[in-house]
Amino acid sequence: MLLLSLAIIALAVALIALAMIILFKSSYASELTSQLQQFKDSAEQINILRSEVQELRTGLLSIGKRVLEVEQQNEELTQQQAAQKYDDPDAKIYSRAVKMVELGADLEEVIRECELPRAEAELLFSLHKQKGA
Incomplete structure (x- = not known):
């Protein structure tokens, strides 16, 4: 009888442990899913930001070229003005x-x-x- 009681207690403890393992596994899976979604959202945001940075870089290069052209025109006009002054x-x-x-x-x-x-x-x-x- 003692052996049967011990077996029942051991079975009860094993069931409780199994229930706790299942509960922790479910909680862990839920947390893992949440973190995976955050990772996907972050990756998408990074791609958007990369695209925006590329657009800004392209725009800055275009502006830089235009500034150089304007500086060259300004230099030419300054030289022409100086030449006219002496002519x-x-x-x-x-x-x-x-x-x-x-x-x-x-x-x-x-x-x-x-x-x-x-x-x-x-x-x-x-x-x-x-x-x-």
Whole structure:
């Protein structure tokens, strides 16, 4: 009889252990499924972000090319402007007059040295004062 009681108790303990194993397995499977779904969601988000980064990279390269083109055009225009400045004899006179005004020459000296009409010389002085203010 004692042996039968021990066998029943052992069987009961084994059933309880088996029930706990099944419960833990179910919980573990549920957690594993949840983590697998999170992993899939993260992988999808990474793919989306990679795509967006690639689009940004392509856009930046395009903008960079356009900036280089604009810089080249600006350089060409600056060179053309400088060339015109030296090709135009009147521009040389006005450049000289402006330089004289900046160095502190008086009105009569600028008129005499650059052979400018009084009104133009006065305008240069007026503009120089506005620039300095």
